[in-house]
Amino acid sequence: MVGTFPLLSVQPTRGLVDEKIQVVVRNLPPALSVTLHSLHHSEDKDLWEAFGHYTSDGQGTVTVAKDASLGGTYEGAEPMGLLWSMQPVPGSRTGLRLRKMDVLSPMVVHISVYSGHMTEGFSKQSPLATVVTERWYMAPDVCRIDIREHGVRGTLFLPPGPGPFPGVLDMWGGGGGLVEYRSCLLASHGFVSMALEYLPHDKNRTSDIESKTYFEKAFRIVQEHPLVIKDRVALFGLSLGASVALNLAAYSKDISPKCCVCISGSHVIPVNKAIGEVFRKMNKDGYKTRFDEEGRVVWRDIILPIPTDLGEKVDMGRIKCPLMLVVGEDDQNWATVESAKDMTQMMRAAGNEHLLTILQYPDAGHLIEPPYTPHFRASNFIMQQTRQKVIMLWGGYTKPHADAQEDCWEKILSFLRQHLYPSPDSVPKAKL
Amino acid sequence: MTEKAASPMLLLHPSRGLIDEKFSLIVQNLSRIQDITLHALIHSDDGDYWEAFGHYVSDATGFVNVANDSSLGGTYDGVEPMGLLWSMRPVPGSRIGLRLRKKEVHTPMVVHISVYRGHMSQGFREQVALASVVTERWYMAPGVRRIDITEGGVTGTLFLPPGPGPFPALLDLWGGGGGLVEYRSALLSSHGFVSLALEYMTPRTSGGSTSHVGNEYFEAAFTVLKQHPQVCGDSIAILGLSFGTSVALGMAVYSTVIQPRCLVCVSGSHVQPVKGSLSDVFGEINKNVRNTRYDEENRVIWRDLLLPIPTDPTKKVDVGQLKCPVLMIVGEDDQNWPATESAEDMKEMMEKAGNSHLLTTLSYPGAGHLIEPPYSPHIRASNFMVAGTKQKLVVLWGGETAPHGHAQEDSWKKILSFLEEHLYRSTDVTSQSNL
Numbered sequence: 044m045v046g047t048f049p050l051l052s053v054q055p056t057r058g059l060v061d062e063k064i065q066v067v068v069r070n071l072p073p074a075l076s077v078t079l080h081s082l083h084h085s086e087d088k089d090l091w092e093a094f095g096h097y098t099s100d101g102q103g104t105v106t107v108a109k110d111a112s113l114g115g116t117y118e119g120a121e122p123m124g125l126l127w128s129m130q131p132v133p134g135s136r137t138g139l140r141l142r143k144m145d146v147l148s149p150m151v152v153h154i155s156v157y158s159g160h161m162t163e164g165f166s167k168q169s170p171l172a173t174v175v176t177e178r179w180y181m182a183p184d185v186c187r188i189d190i191r192e193h194g195v196r197g198t199l200f201l202p203p204g205p206g207p208f209p210g211v212l213d214m215w216g217g218g219g220g221l222v223e224y225r226s227c228l229l230a231s232h233g234f235v236s237m238a239l240e241y242l243p244h245d246k247n248r249t250s251d252i253e254s255k256t257y258f259e260k261a262f263r264i265v266q267e268h269p270l271v272i273k274d275r276v277a278l279f280g281l282s283l284g285a286s287v288a289l290n291l292a293a294y295s296k297d298i299s300p301k302c303c304v305c306i307s308g309s310h311v312i313p314v315n316k317a318i319g320e321v322f323r324k325m326n327k328d329g330y331k332t333r334f335d336e337e338g339r340v341v342w343r344d345i346i347l348p349i350p351t352d353l354g355e356k357v358d359m360g361r362i363k364c365p366l367m368l369v370v371g372e373d374d375q376n377w378a379t380v381e382s383a384k385d386m387t388q389m390m391r392a393a394g395n396e397h398l399l400t401i402l403q404y405p406d407a408g409h410l411i412e413p414p415y416t417p418h419f420r421a422s423n424f425i426m427q428q429t430r431q432k433v434i435m436l437w438g439g440y441t442k443p444h445a446d447a448q449e450d451c452w453e454k455i456l457s458f459l460r461q462h463l464y465p466s467p468d469s470v471p472k473a474k475l
Numbered sequence: 476m477t478e479k480a481a482s483p484m485l486l487l488h489p490s491r492g493l494i495d496e497k498f499s500l501i502v503q504n505l506s507r508i509q510d511i512t513l514h515a516l517i518h519s520d521d522g523d524y525w526e527a528f529g530h531y532v533s534d535a536t537g538f539v540n541v542a543n544d545s546s547l548g549g550t551y552d553g554v555e556p557m558g559l560l561w562s563m564r565p566v567p568g569s570r571i572g573l574r575l576r577k578k579e580v581h582t583p584m585v586v587h588i589s590v591y592r593g594h595m596s597q598g599f600r601e602q603v604a605l606a607s608v609v610t611e612r613w614y615m616a617p618g619v620r621r622i623d624i625t626e627g628g629v630t631g632t633l634f635l636p637p638g639p640g641p642f643p644a645l646l647d648l649w650g651g652g653g654g655l656v657e658y659r660s661a662l663l664s665s666h667g668f669v670s671l672a673l674e675y676m677t678p679r680t681s682g683g684s685t686s687h688v689g690n691e692y693f694e695a696a697f698t699v700l701k702q703h704p705q706v707c708g709d710s711i712a713i714l715g716l717s718f719g720t721s722v723a724l725g726m727a728v729y730s731t732v733i734q735p736r737c738l739v740c741v742s743g744s745h746v747q748p749v750k751g752s753l754s755d756v757f758g759e760i761n762k763n764v765r766n767t768r769y770d771e772e773n774r775v776i777w778r779d780l781l782l783p784i785p786t787d788p789t790k791k792v793d794v795g796q797l798k799c800p801v802l803m804i805v806g807e808d809d810q811n812w813p814a815t816e817s818a819e820d821m822k823e824m825m826e827k828a829g830n831s832h833l834l835t836t837l838s839y840p841g842a843g844h845l846i847e848p849p850y851s852p853h854i855r856a857s858n859f860m861v862a863g864t865k866q867k868l869v870v871l872w873g874g875e876t877a878p879h880g881h882a883q884e885d886s887w888k889k890i891l892s893f894l895e896e897h898l899y900r901s902t903d904v905t906s907q908s909n910l
Contacts, residue, residue: 048643048707048899050667056616057491070899151617155638172667173638175618182490183585184609204589204607206482233484464484466537467506 047072047103051156051172057149059231060178060224061414061452063122066107068156068172071099078115078157079107080165081125083150089139091417093117093129096160105156115162117442125154126178126415127445133163138423138434141416146227147187149177178415180224182231187223190237195261197239198223200230201270209275209301209463210265211236212258216282216307217427220244228413229279232456234463236279237265241287241318242427258291262298275463278303282377282409283321286312286357293361302462303362304455306369307409309382310357310389311346322428335375339421339436347378349385359386360393367400367458369451371407375438379409402454404447408439414449482606483511483537485590491611493665494584494658495849495887497557498610502590505537511605512549512595513541515559516587520578523570525852527551527563530594549596551877559588560612560850561880567597572858572869575851580621580661583611612850614658616665621657624671627695631673632657633703634664640705643712643736643898644669646697650717650742652859653677662848663714666891668898669706671696675722675753687753693722694732709736710898714890716741717812717844721756724792727799737897738797739890741804742844744817745792745824746781759790774856774871776810784813784820794821795828802835802893804886806842810873814844837889842882843874849887853879 050069058064066079080094095112097105108122117124131139143150155170181187184203190196198221202208211234213226219242226236239261266276278300280288285308292303294315313320325345333341350356368386370379383401390396404411410419424435439447486501505511514528529546531539542556551558565573577584589604615621618637624630632655636642645668647660653676660670673696678685701708713735715723720743726733729750748755766779785791794801803821805814818836825831839846845854859870874882 048641048667048710050895050899051638052667055489055492055496056665057611057613058489062489153618153637169639173618175616175637177491177617179491182608183611203609204482204485205603205605208482231490460484464482464504466504 049156049171051154051174053154053174053176055176056174057177057179059182060150060180060228060416063415064126064176065122066125066154068099068105069103071103071105073099073101073103075099075103075158076160077105077171078159078161079105079112079125080155080157080161080170081129082153082155082165083129083141085141086144087139089135090132091129091141092132092165093125093127094161094165095121095124114160123415123445123449126152127417127448128441129417138421140419140422142222143180143224144222146180146223149179152176152178180227180231185227185230187227190264192264193260195239195257195264196243197221197237197261197264198226199235199237199265199268200226201235202230202233206235206270207272208233208235208270209277209459210234210268210271211277211279211459212262212265212300213238214241214258214278214280214284214287216284217242218424219427225279225413229459234459235265235268235271237261256297258287259295259297262291262300266298275301277301277459277463280304280308281306281411282308284308286310286321287318289357289359289362290315292364292366293357293359300364302365302367302458304367304369304458306411306451307371307374307377307379308368309346309377309379310359310386311349311355311378311382312357314354314357326428335436337421337434339434340424341375341436343375343378345378347381349378349381356385359389360395362390362395362398365398365400365458365462367402367455369411369455370401370403371409371411371439371444371447372403372405373407373438373440374409375436376409400458402451404443404451406440406443407447408444409437410439411444411448411451414452415445416448418444418448483590485588485606485608487588487608487610489610490608491583491613493616494612494614494662494851499556500541500559500588502531502533502539502606503537505533505539505605507533507535507537509533509537510592510594511539512591512593513539513559514589514591514595514599514604515563516589516599517563517575517584519575521573523573524566525563525575526566526599527559528595528599529555529558548594555877557850557884558880560586561852561883562876563852572856574845574854574857576656577614577658580614580657583613586610586612614661614665619661619664621661624699627699629673629692629696629699630677631655631671631696631699632660633699634660634670634672635705636664636667636669640669641707642667642669642705643710643894644700644703644706645671645894646693646700646711646713646735647672648675648713648715648719648722650719651676651861659714659848668894669700669703671700676718687757689752690726690730693726694730697726697733711735712737712739712894712898714739714741715743716846717743720744721747722753724794724797725751728792728794728796735799737800737802737893739802739804739893741846741886742806742809742812742814744781744812744814745794745821746784746790746813746817747792749789749792770810770871772856772869774869775859776871778810778813782813782816784816791820794824795830797825797830797833800833800835800893800897802837802890804846804890805836805838806844806846806874806879806882807838807840808842808873808875809844810871811844835893837886839878839882839886841875841878843879844872845874846879846883846886849880849884851883853883
C-alpha cells in the first residue's frame with residue numbers, strides 16, 4: 044500500500060480561544076474536492092460541527108486562511124470559519140447555546156478532512172485525516188479564586204506574575220448565574236478580573252443584590268486585592284450588566300471606574316435603583332414583548348421609545364471616565380442602537396462626548412462574545428423571575444456577527460490597555 | 476493623587492506550544508531606553524533549575540521584540556528569537572554534568588519567562604521581576620496516544636497520531652546511554668508519524684545467561700510496526716542517534732526482514748563489524764579503548780575509538796548496498812563519535828558503488844554529538860553511565876552553544892521535511908494515490 048497520505052496540520056494545537064489557527068492540508072491529489080470539518084463535544088453533551096468545501100490546488104494543498112470555501116457552514120476565505128460557524132449537529136436538541144462553564148479545561152475540537160463535498164453523515168464516514176486542537180480560556184498559570192465575601196459571590200482570576208495589575212469587574216446579563224470564561228480570558232491578557240454573580244440561579248441563595256451596594260462591594264473586592272492597582276479598575280458589562288455598569292459609573296459615590304466597556308447594553312434603566320426595580324419595570328412594560336414567526340421572544344421594544352424623563356435613564360452627562368459601547372445593529376433583544384444614539388446626544392449636550400467610543404456592527408446581534416465562538420440567533424432562556432422557559436431571539440447573522448466579535452474584542456483589549464496600562468513615559472504607544 | 480504605574484506587559488505567543496514551535500515574545504509598557512533582562516526558568520523533572528537570560532534595551536516607545544532586537548549579552552547574544560530556550564544551562568550551584576531530558580511526556584515543560592529591571596547576570600531569585608508569564612512546551616500534541624509495547628519480547632513505547640490512519644511509521648533509536656527515551660517519538664507522532672521508541676541497550680537474561688539483544692530483536696521491533704493496523708507497512712523509516720545509527724545502517728543493509736523506506740542517521744557511524752550483533756560491536760569498540768582521551772577537565776573523549784576509519788571491508792557496513800535514501804546529520808565538533816570522518820568515508824564508498832545519490836549529509840560547524848529536537852539546551856558534557864555497568868563518567872559531547880542550537884533547529888526542520896518527502900509522498904513511479 045504505497046501511496047500518498049494527506050497531511051493535515053492545525054497550528055497551534057493548543058491555543059487561547061481568541062488566537063487564530065492555521066489549517067492546512069497537503070499531499071492531496073491536485074483539484075480534489077474535500078471537506079474540512081470541525082467537531083466539538085460540549086460539556087452539555089451536545090455535538091457541534093462546522094464544515095467548508097474546498098478544492099485542492101495544483102500542488103494538492105488546501106490553505107484555509109487563503110482558499111475560498113465553496114459552501115458549507117461558511118463560505119469564502121475564512122481562516123476561523125471552522126470555529127465561529129459551528130452549529131449543533133442535525134438531530135440535536137433545540138435552542139442550544141455553547142458556553143464553557145469549566146475554564147480549567149480546554150474546549151477540544153477535532154478537525155478532519157474528508158474526501159468529497161459532504162454536508163452530512165460525517166460520523167459515518169472515515170476521514171482522510173484528523174487533528175485535535177485545544178482552545179483555552181485560561182493561559183498557563185492564571186489563578187482562579189472563588190470569592191465569597193461580604194455576601195458577594197464571584198470568581199476572581201489573576202494573571203501570572205508579580206503584578207501589580209489593573210482590575211476589571213465583569214458582569215453578564217439577565218440570564219444570571221456565574222459565568223467565568225470572559226474574566227478568565229481577560230486575566231490571560233493581564234487583567235485581574237472578577238466574574239460577578241448577581242442573579243443567582245439557585246433561588247435558595249439570597250443575594251444582596253436588592254441593595255445597590257452589592258456592586259460597589261464587588262468593585263471594592265477587586266480594587267482592594269493586593270495585586271490590583273487601586274485607581275486602575277474598569278467596569279465591563281454585557282446586556283443588563285452594561286446597564287448596571289452605566290448606573291454605577293454615573294451615580295456611585297463610593298466607586299470610580301477608570302473606564303467602562305458596555306456591550307449590547309442600554310442606559311435606559313430605573314435610575315440609581317436596585318436590580319429588583321429593573322425587573323419590576325420590565326414586567327410593567329412586558330406588554331411590548333413581540334414574537335417572531337417562530338414564536339421566539341423579541342424584547343427589543345420594551346425600552347422603546349427611549350424615554351425623555353431623566354428618572355428613567357442614566358444621566359450620561361455624569362459619566363467621567365472613558366466609555367466604549369459595543370452595539371449590534373440587528374440586536375433583537377435590547378434597543379441598543381437607539382440607546383447608543385440617545386447616549387451620544389446626551390453626552391454631546393453635556394460636553395463629555397469625547398469620552399465616548401462606539402463600535403457599531405451591521406447585522407450583529409445581542410450576544411457579542413469573545414471571538415471565534417459560535418453565533419446564536421436565538422436560544423433557550425429561563426426568565427429570571429418566573430423560571431419560565433422561552434426561546435429568546437438575540438438577532439444577528441452568523442458571518443457579520445462573527446466579524447463583529449473578532450473586531451470588537453481586539454478593540455476592547457486595546458481600549459483596556461490604553462486606559463489601564465498606560466505607558467510610563469506618556470509617549471504615544473506603538474501599535475503592534 | 477499619584478498614579479502607580481502599571482507593570483510592563485509580557486506578551487508571549489503561543490502560550491502553549493509544541494517543543495519545536497517558535498514563540499514570539501514582546502515586552503511593552505517599559506520606560507523608553509530602559510535596560511532590561513529577559514529570563515527563562517525551568518524546574519526540571521529531576522528537580523534541577525535551568526535558566527537562560529538576555530540583556531536588552533527598550534526603544535523609544537518602551538518596547539522590546541525578541542524577534543527583531545539584539546540581545547547585548549547573557550547566555551546568548553544577537554537577534555535570537557528562541558535564545559531563551561536553547562541557551563539554557565543549570566543555575567549556579569547545581570549538580571554537575573546535568574542533561575535536560577523530559578521523561579514524562581504527558582505533561583509539558585513549564586517555562587517561566589520574566590523581565591527584570593537592569594542588566595542582570597545572577598541573583599534572579601532574590602529580585603522581584605517586573606512581569607512574568609508561563610509557557611508550556613509540549614512533546615505530545617492533543618490526541619496523540621501513548622502505548623506500552625511488550626509484545627514479541629520487544630520493550631518500547633508506541634506513539635500514534637490522532638485520526639484513522641494509516642500512517643507512515645518510524646523506529647526511533649537512541650544511543651549508548653540506553654533506557655527508554657520517549658520524547659522524540661512523542662514529537663514525531665505529533666507530526667503525523669507512528670513512532671516506536673525502542674529500548675535495546677539493557678542486556679537480557681535468558682537461560683541463565685545475560686547478553687545483549689541480537690539482531691532478531693530489531694527485526695521483531697520493525698515487525699511490530701509493520702503489522703500494526705494503523706501503519707502502512709511499506710512506509711517505515713528508522714531514525715537513529717549515535718549508536719542507533721550503527722543499528723540502523725547495519726539492519727538496513729544486512730537484514731532481510733527490515734526494509735526501511737529511508738534512514739535518518741544523527742551523529743553516528745557505519746564503522747562496526749559487518750553483520751555483527753550488538754555484542755560484536757561493543758567488543759570491537761572495546762578493543763580500541765586505549766584510544767580514549769581526556770580533555771583538560773578530565774572529561775572522556777571517545778571519538779578516537781573508531782578511528783582511523785578502517786579500510787577493511789569487514790569492519791564497516793557496506794553502505795554501497797543501501798537501497799533507500801539516507802540523511803546523515805553530523806556535528807563537526809562531535810567529541811564522542813567520529814561522525815564527520817564516517818560521513819566522508821560513507822560518501823566515498825557510495826560513490827564507488829554508484830548509490831551516492833541516496834545520501835544527503837548535513838554537516839554543522841560548531842555542533843556537538845547530541846543533536847536533539849530544537850530549542851532544547853546544548854549539552855557540551857554530561858554524566859554518563861555505560862549501559863549495563865555501574866561506571867559513571869563525565870563524557871564530552873562537544874559543540875558550542877549557539878552553533879549547536881542552530882544545528883538542532885535546522886536539522887530538525889530538514890529531518891521532518893525528509894521524512895515527509897519519503898514517507899508521506901511516494902517517489903515510486905508505479906505508486907497510486909490511495910484516495
